[in-house]
Structures are given as C-alpha cells and as structure tokens.
Amino acid sequence: MAAFADGLPCWADAQLDDVAAGKRFYGELFGWTFDDNPDEKYGGYTNAFSDGKRVAALAPKQDGRMPTVWTVYLATADAAATASAITEAGGQVVLQPMEVAPYGTMAVTMDPGGAVFGLWQGAEHQGFEKQREPGAFCWVEVYTRVPEAVDAFYEEVFGYEGQDMQDIPGGFRTYSPKGTEPGPETAVGGRSVIGPDRPDELPSYFLLYFQVADCDATVAAATRLGGRVLQPPFDIPYGRMAILNDDQGATFAVLQG
Known part of the structure; x- marks a missing residue:
C-alpha cells in the first residue's frame, strides 16, 4: 500500500476505558473484527478490520482522566518537522514525536482553536487499508x-x-x-x-x-x-x-x- 500524502487523514483510534466492551459495540455495529493478539508492548492497542483490511484501532486509556474520544491522524513524511511547523503556525504539540517501532512515528498536537489531532509517519503501518466504503x-x-x-x-x-x-x-x-x-x-x-x-x-x-x-x-x-x-x-x-x-x-x- 502506498504511503499517504502529507496532510491526508490516514488513521483513527478511540481511547476507551474498556476495550473489550468497545470490541463488542463496534464489532456488531460495523462488523469489525480485531487483532487476536494485540501488541502488549503498547498497552494492548487493538487494530480493527473490515473485510480483512485495517480500518481503525481501539486503545485502552493509559490514564483514567483522559477523554473518551476518537482521534484522527494526519499523515506526514517527517513528524518532527511537522510538529515544529505546527508550533510556528500557532498550534501546540501535546505529545512530542515518538517512535512506535516497527510501525511508525506518532505525535499528538493541537490547532490554534484547541482541537486535538494526531500525526502519523508510517513505517510498517501506513494507515487505513480501506476507507470511504461501508464499515470504514x-x-x-x-x-x-x-x-x-x-x-x-x-x-x-x-x-x-x-x-x-x-x-x-x-x-x-x-x-x-x-x-x-x-x-x-x-x-x-x-x-x-x-x-x-x-x-x-x-x-x-x-x-x-x-x-x-x-x-x-x-x-x-x-x-x-x-x-x-x-x-x-x-x-x-x-x-x-x-x-x-x-x-x-x-x-x-x-x-x-
């Protein structure tokens, strides 16, 4: 799968208190299936699939004070450079770019109005394998x-x-x-x-x-x-x-x- 061009929405995940409950809800609602063995190195982050193609993820909150929310990630070829550009343009970097080996590099940022979004610099995991179709x-x-x-x-x-x-x-x-x-x-x-x-x-x-x-x-x-x-x-x-x-x-x- 080709990499996403800079600025394109390329991934989405939901921060949840109960990932098992989330799997039941979205599994029945959208027909999603999920990783059999989510990567415990990253807290049990669980990929969702539609027709066998990766469409989103459910993530357990690392802190109960975190909001229960869906987050969109925008593609970038250089997360560090984009994070710097965000700061220069009046935004904020909430979580500095960090490597999620071997999948890619992520950051969490905020626009000048306070809306939070992620950055994703893909490696083994480029992002959506299916979009703009039912279930995605x-x-x-x-x-x-x-x-x-x-x-x-x-x-x-x-x-x-x-x-x-x-x-x-x-x-x-x-x-x-x-x-x-x-x-x-x-x-x-x-x-x-x-x-x-x-x-x-x-x-x-x-x-x-x-x-x-x-x-x-x-x-x-x-x-x-x-x-x-x-x-x-x-x-x-x-x-x-x-x-x-x-x-x-x-x-x-x-x-x-």
Whole structure:
C-alpha cells in the first residue's frame, strides 16, 4: 500500500476505558473484527478490520482522566518537522514525536482553536487499508470558534486549499490537498463553526465519520447496543447522516453516501 500524502487523514483510534466492551459495540455495529493478539508492548492497542483490511484501532486509556474520544491522524513524511511547523503556525504539540517501532512515528498536537489531532509517519503501518466504503472511515471535520485562525493554520502547515460552502448553513469550509482544485470533489475534510447556541465549555474538536450502508438501521443498532443518539438521521447534499455516542461516550458520525 502506498504511503499517504502529507496532510491526508490516514488513521483513527478511540481511547476507551474498556476495550473489550468497545470490541463488542463496534464489532456488531460495523462488523469489525480485531487483532487476536494485540501488541502488549503498547498497552494492548487493538487494530480493527473490515473485510480483512485495517480500518481503525481501539486503545485502552493509559490514564483514567483522559477523554473518551476518537482521534484522527494526519499523515506526514517527517513528524518532527511537522510538529515544529505546527508550533510556528500557532498550534501546540501535546505529545512530542515518538517512535512506535516497527510501525511508525506518532505525535499528538493541537490547532490554534484547541482541537486535538494526531500525526502519523508510517513505517510498517501506513494507515487505513480501506476507507470511504461501508464499515470504514470516510470523512472528518474540525469544529472551532476561531475559523479564520484555524483555516490559516491548516493552510500553512499542510498546504490545504479551502473553499467555503454556501449551500451548508453555519459557516462550513472544505479542505482539499495541496495543489488540487478546492471543492467537495477533492476535499479530504472540512471545518465547521461552533455556534453561539453551544455551551461555552464545549472545546473545539474533530468529528470522525464512518460510512454505512443504511444510516437509520445503524442508528437503531447503536441504540440497542447502549449508544446514544446526539443527532438523529437527517439528509445532507452528500447523503444521510447521524451523530452518535458509543456505549462509553466517544462521539462519531455515520454517513450513508
């Protein structure tokens, strides 16, 4: 599998209190299977598979104070250089680049609005082996209160080409890879604005989407499995989506394209 170009979403994992419970939830919801023998060197980090292809991972929290959350990782050919660029552009490095031998090098960083994301410099593990198909990652959006600063940050660090979408209310912008014509046809992610109706204590965040064959059926299954519906199924120009919490509180979206 070819390496991902810099700035492309290349991996996702969920930090959970109970990985065994997470395997039951996502295994039934998305049909995922999991590593038989997760690498105990990295705390039992467990890869998830769809049709035998790697699509995400579930990770046990190393500290109970950590949030229960899905994290997206952006590809980089040089994690140390990208971490430095993030600092220079007004972001922060939460976890300095560290080698996860033999798989690659990771870092955890924050944009100027406070949204946390990871960096991944792949080695043996390049990232997604399946995406934009049912049972796999398909999209990501950053939600922020400082859109101008955040847009400038991602354009400077990753060279994203942005385009404001007038047909989506609330202030939405797509991010396309460097050197491409900006717009929904080439976009790999988006930026949305946290409105004044949301609680002040709500931090900036990334929302990850997983593609499904039937949005309504997936929402019903998530509820049955102990999840919670944050936004019931609704139609958008690109399909039908919903926003959910899993049974431990991690937020994610599903999209029927």
